[in-house]
Amino acid sequence: MKTVLPGDLDPIATNALLCGGVGPRPIALASTVSREGIRNLAPFSFFNAFGSNPPMVAFAPNRRGRDGTVKHTYLNAVATGEFVIAAVTHAMLQQMNVASAEFPAGVDEFVKSGLTPLPARLVAPALVGESPFQMECQLHREVELGTGPGSGLMLIGEVVAFHLDERCLEGGILHPDRLDLVGRNGGAFYTRASGAALVEVAKPVGRPIGYDALPGALKASRILTGNDLGRLANSEAIPDPQVAEAREGDPGDPEGLDRAIQGALGRGDLAEAWRLVGRRLVL
Numbered sequence: 001m002k003t004v005l006p007g008d009l010d011p012i013a014t015n016a017l018l019c020g021g022v023g024p025r026p027i028a029l030a031s032t033v034s035r036e037g038i039r040n041l042a043p044f045s046f047f048n049a050f051g052s053n054p055p056m057v058a059f060a061p062n063r064r065g066r067d068g069t070v071k072h073t074y075l076n077a078v079a080t081g082e083f084v085i086a087a088v089t090h091a092m093l094q095q096m097n098v099a100s101a102e103f104p105a106g107v108d109e110f111v112k113s114g115l116t117p118l119p120a121r122l123v124a125p126a127l128v129g130e131s132p133f134q135m136e137c138q139l140h141r142e143v144e145l146g147t148g149p150g151s152g153l154m155l156i157g158e159v160v161a162f163h164l165d166e167r168c169l170e171g172g173i174l175h176p177d178r179l180d181l182v183g184r185n186g187g188a189f190y191t192r193a194s195g196a197a198l199v200e201v202a203k204p205v206g207r208p209i210g211y212d213a214l215p216g217a218l219k220a221s222r223i224l225t226g227n228d229l230g231r232l233a234n235s236e237a238i239p240d241p242q243v244a245e246a247r248e249g250d251p252g253d254p255e256g257l258d259r260a261i262q263g264a265l266g267r268g269d270l271a272e273a274w275r276l277v278g279r280r281l282v283l
């Protein structure tokens with residue numbers, strides 16, 4: 001492992017390191033208007049939600065790393081106290097990328113990108129017609145995180161209206177397969193958050209038994225991975241009393257059984273995995 005101290009890097013290299021390691025990041029396509037009413041649209045991946053009562057989001061149109069100047073989005077949001085944040089889908093990726101170009105002040109990136117401006121309900125900035133999930137926001141607070149090039153200028157906004165495409169709802173949630181959002185990684189890489197990229201992980205129910213409660217033979221396995229052991233550790237209880245009490249005797253073909261346990265976990269069949277653990281321990 002290499003250790004790097006921020007003081008050893010210039011702001012551009014620090015940004016590259018952060019963007020590579022902190023990812024994939026959600027992307028806010030931020031729509032604002034200037035005091036004169038000229039639209040602006042730009043993507044920001046230093047973005048997230050930070051509270052739900054009231055609903056709060058924040059993103060950071062930072063000082064440019066090159067010369068420390070301030071971005072149009074920041075100037076507009078602070079001047080008007082309003083912005084719209086649109087989620088970015090895979091279908092919008094290339095047009096979003098056009099909107100990220102450093103056009104001069106006064107250029108409307110809706111026009112440049114071809115994305116569709118639509119009137120919002122409660123704020124002046126436009127909604128983005130192509131986005132299935134959008135938030136109208138009122139500026140809650142600005143937080144200045146430094147003064148030099150590349151320093152953070154965070155805008156925290158209270159969501160005053162959500163807009164969602166109801167076709168993206170499934171099972172009571174905005175379903176990732178229907179939304180097909182993209183996230184930002186390091187360099188010019190993006191992640192498409194749908195299809196084979198999705199992983200469903202059962203939430204811990206109650207108080208899981210934890211890694212420390214797993215039989216030592218499993219923890220010493222050369223086959224079972226951290227994910228396999230983590231899934232077993234996330235059980236509410238060791239289901240078969242035989243397993244709990246089993247002495248770790250001759251495990252016969254331990255690696256074969258470990259592979260079978262792994263296979264059962266991969267299929268999401270926790271009960272079968274524990275049954276095999278019992279065999280693994282008492283063979």
Ligand SMILES: Cc1cc2nc3c(=O)[nH]c(=O)nc-3n(C[C@H](O)[C@H](O)[C@H](O)COP(=O)(O)O)c2cc1C
Nearest residue numbers: 042043044045046060061062071072073100101102
């Ligand atoms: C996917 C993506 C994410 C970006 N995230 C940020 C960010 O979090 N903060 C930032 O200052 N610039 C970010 N940028 C760069 C801005 O979009 C770019 O500087 C833009 O020209 C700013 O426009 P404006 O001056 O009209 O506000 C990002 C660019 C892309 C393509």
